[in-house]
Amino acid sequence: MEKTIEYINIGYVSLLSINNVFTGLISMFFPKFAFHFYKKFYGCDPLSKDMLVIVLKPWGALSIFAGIMGLFAVYDPERYIGVIVSLVLLLFLRIYYRLFFEKDLYSKGKISPLRNRINVSLLFIGCCILISWLIRIVF
Secondary structure (H helix, E strand, O other): OHHHHHHHHHHHHHHHHHHHHHHHHHHHHOHHHHHHHHHHHHOOOOOOOHHHHHHHHHHHHHHHHHHHHHHHHHHOOOOOHHHHHHHHHHHHHHHHHHHHOHHHHHHHHOOOHHHHHHHHHHHHHHHHHHHHHHHHHHO
16 A cells, blocks of 8 residues: 555646646747647637747656756655745645636636646645655654
């Protein structure tokens, strides 16, 4: 059972990290493709895309960085415990944003409330997985 939990923790952080690197790369270098990807994956279809192309580039760089740091944590979780704590904070901030700005996400980004709640649920599950990993590392 303990090994299974460890595999879930490592698998989740690996997938989260790879997703961050992937979305960061497409945001930086292929913004038009990124819009299509975000529409399919998140249901996001913003009204104004021109200004968002400028925002996608630094967001992409940050996403690549977060993904690479997450992979360091997969390799050595005890050494990079701060990265895991930071990922938990990042997921909580994303949950906060999605819950408190749900109307804006729908009106400006066309993300339906149902799809938004599904994403919030997935983020919350991710937080639970990461917190359980932190507890196992610390204790």
